[in-house]
Amino acid sequence: xxxxxxxxxxxxxxxxxxxxxxxxxxxxxxxxxxxxxxxxxxxxxxxxxxxxxxxxxxxxxxxxxxxxxxxxxxxxxxxxxxxxxxxxxxxxxxxxxxxxxxxxxxxxxxxxxxxxxxxxxxxxxxxxxxxxxxxxxxxxxxxxxxxxxxxxxxxxxxxxxxxxxxxxxxxxxxxxxxxxxxxxxxxxxxxxxxxxx
Ligand SMILES: [Zn+2]
Numbered sequence: 001x002x003x004x005x006x007x008x009x010x011x012x013x014x015x016x017x018x019x020x021x022x023x024x025x026x027x028x029x030x031x032x033x034x035x036x037x038x039x040x041x042x043x044x045x046x047x048x049x050x051x052x053x054x055x056x057x058x059x060x061x062x063x064x065x066x067x068x069x070x071x072x073x074x075x076x077x078x079x080x081x082x083x084x085x086x087x088x089x090x091x092x093x094x095x096x097x098x099x100x101x102x103x104x105x106x107x108x109x110x111x112x113x114x115x116x117x118x119x120x121x122x123x124x125x126x127x128x129x130x131x132x133x134x135x136x137x138x139x140x141x142x143x144x145x146x147x148x149x150x151x152x153x154x155x156x157x158x159x160x161x162x163x164x165x166x167x168x169x170x171x172x173x174x175x176x177x178x179x180x181x182x183x184x185x186x187x188x189x190x191x192x193x194x195x196x197x
Contacts (some may be wrong), residue, residue: 006032015057036153055110056085058129060105062087068093070103079099079136083126083155085109085143088180096188101139104129109147110154116147118154120174126155137165139194157195166182167194 001007006028013024031037055061056068063069070076070090080101082091090103107119129135140155142148156166170193179187 006085010147015070033132055105059090059103060087060107060125061090061102061103075100076133078131081126081135081137082128082141083137084141084179085148085151085181089141089143089178092180092182093191096184096191098191099139101137106142107153109151111175112148121151123155123158130159130164135164136166139191140166140168140197141179145178152197166197168197169194 005164009031010021010024010028013019013027015023016024019027022149031039049058049189052064052156053062054064054066056063056071057066058071059068059069061068065072077100080099081104082093082099082101083106084093085106085108087105090105091104093099104122104126106126107124108116108121110116110118110121137169138155138159140152142151156168159166182190
């Protein structure tokens, strides 16, 4: 334990995901001991991110405008929609450069244990995006774990009545893991090898 605000800062960093007490302490001391570390820049960015960044009104991706850069890009293939759980998955898939369509971020996955059902996700928004017949294929890229599979199964049942090809990423992704942790090559291959469900 340290005195006063030093400990407060360590505690605050320690509340962030993926940062344990040791890392929190390391970050705090790095800031204390590095005069060149631009604290005001960091503080500014934190405030700015809070104020400016929101979620795209179409796909749910992070954006500084009403519509994200991907939805605004006319070169993207509007006949393809890739459904993901999180905005972090969008950036993981973008890194593979395999996909030139649009995204739909659900905002999570179906989990009866956590009390998350389809109504808690952006499922209705997905259905209304599909209503005008532009979209030919929906790629279900939810995580290869229990909740992700349940969500993909639910969505594929929901979409069977529509004239849309529904595909799921090929196996080869680490089972039980998150898309965001898959390496680009594996994720890229999973895209190429996607199959109809
Ligand atoms: Zn968007």
